[in-house]
Amino acid sequence: MELTSNPNNNMSSGKRDILNLSPEELKEEMTVMGEKPFHAGQITRWLYKGTTSFQEMSDLSGSLQSKLDSRFVIGTLQQLKRLVSSDHQAIKYLYLLLDDNIIECVVLKYHHGVTLCLSTQVGCAMGCRFCASTRGGLVRNLTAGEMVAQVLSVQRDHGLGDIGGLVLMGCGEPLNNYADVLKFIRQIHDPGGFDMGYRNITLSTCGLVPQMRRLAEEGLSINLAVSLHAPSDVLRRKIMKVANAYTIQEVVDAGRYYYEKTGRRVTFEYTLIDGLNDRPEHARELAALLDGFPCHINLIPLNENGEDGLRRSSERSVRRFETELEHAGKNVTRRRELGLDIQGACGQLKAAYLERKQDGLRRSDHGIRGIQSPGNSQGNQ
Ligand code: SF4
Incomplete structure (x- = not known):
């Protein structure tokens, strides 16, 4: 079966998802970027703390933060x-x-x-x-x-x-x-x-x-x-x-x-x-x-x-x-x-x-209120 391509492998921005890199791969990336491999450990710690921006990685230099920003995104859902x-x-x-x-x-x-x-x-x-x-x-x-x-x-x-x-x-x-x-x-x-x-x-x-x-x-x-x-x-x-x-x-x-x-x-x-x-x-x-x-x-x-x-x-x-x-x-x-x-x-x-979304689209075609907006669904439905 032919699968649809995965956007994270080659994002439209040309940037890759850094969460896709293993610790070893991240070390290799540091070397490719002309940085010391030990930065990989610092970055990993930040990522697994849930950080969503390279600028928040306060123990990295500004230039490394910028380099990371130009090459990678931190994948979020x-x-x-x-x-x-x-x-x-x-x-x-x-x-x-x-x-x-x-x-x-x-x-x-x-x-x-x-x-x-x-x-x-x-x-x-x-x-x-x-x-x-x-x-x-x-x-x-x-x-x-x-x-x-x-x-x-x-x-x-x-x-x-x-x-x-x-x-x-x-x-x-x-x-x-x-x-x-x-x-x-x-x-x-x-x-x-x-x-x-x-x-x-x-x-x-x-x-x-x-x-x-x-x-x-x-x-x-x-x-x-x-x-x-x-x-x-x-x-x-x-x-x-x-x-x-x-x-x-x-x-x-x-x-x-x-x-x-x-x-x-x-x-x-x-x-x-x-x-x-x-x-x-x-x-x-x-x-x-x-x-x-x-x-x-x-x-x-x-x-x-x-x-x-x-x-x-x-x-x-x-x-x-x-x-x-x-x-x-x-x-x-x-x-x-x-x-x-x-x-x-x-x-x-x-x-x-x-199904609800389809139903909502059909209804909105007829001027009836569509589905709820995302993220407002606390509780049982
Ligand atoms: S996801 Fe569903 S269909 Fe797929 S293996 Fe599990 S039980 Fe079977």
Whole structure:
């Protein structure tokens, strides 16, 4: 598939996004600019404090500030929407990119701290039936800098010095944007910058087997979450297109390989869909599939978005499924659901926003009031 070009790689101003540079690349840039490499560390510290202007970098000389200004921009995201769930445990952001594409990210407040769920692509090519993010297919990959900008934008807005974890579980398949996602993870881990521990980062994949195996070789101790959503190939193919490319056994084997190489526990995500994959026999089949694998199973009752008429499993079915897995000795939890009232699942808020925008445009064509202006959307909508 041909993707639209990424504006951050070659901005119309001719300036590049400095957030796209790794610490090593920034040092090299200093040398190219005739400056000492140690300035890279100073600049990185400012950037990860959330500074949006080179002029604010007060320990740099005026001439270096000007040189930076003539070559780079500091990538920022324009906040279109900010929705807070009624229980104040989730905040969802819609951000506008430089090329007018829109992405989502979500702050989730758990008892153990604040986790930020990021997007890695605009749209998604993977075509999972239950997911709103994939409706328009893949538009383009996000750059590492745009992923960093999500972290810094949320931090700026929220005043969070306490983002304790990152999950790459928003819009997009992270392993389908392998190079930039890996670059982002290394950048955000850099002790001179954000200093996020690898163990506090979770990457979620729908099961791209070759990339899972490659990730295992990278020497990163990040957590891996694998979307399984079915215990067999026949059933998985009904809800996930990727199941036509890789068998479920190949996916589980790649997860096992990741665990063996990294020592990090692998979580298998299982969305429960009424009447489709939520029966006790499915639970027993899943337990057998994962037999002897010290992994974790995370159950997620479907967050309905009207796709294909799929329905959320009943409370009784969820409990029964969980009990079957427990009886089989599996390590299983049910995902705590935050932000349901703010369209917390991947892609839902963006889809609703675009539908409302279209609707607003149609109405304004007829002289009726259009959509709300961006940035005024505190609270539940
Ligand atoms: S669930 Fe993830 S991989 Fe599947 S379509 Fe949605 S964003 Fe893509």
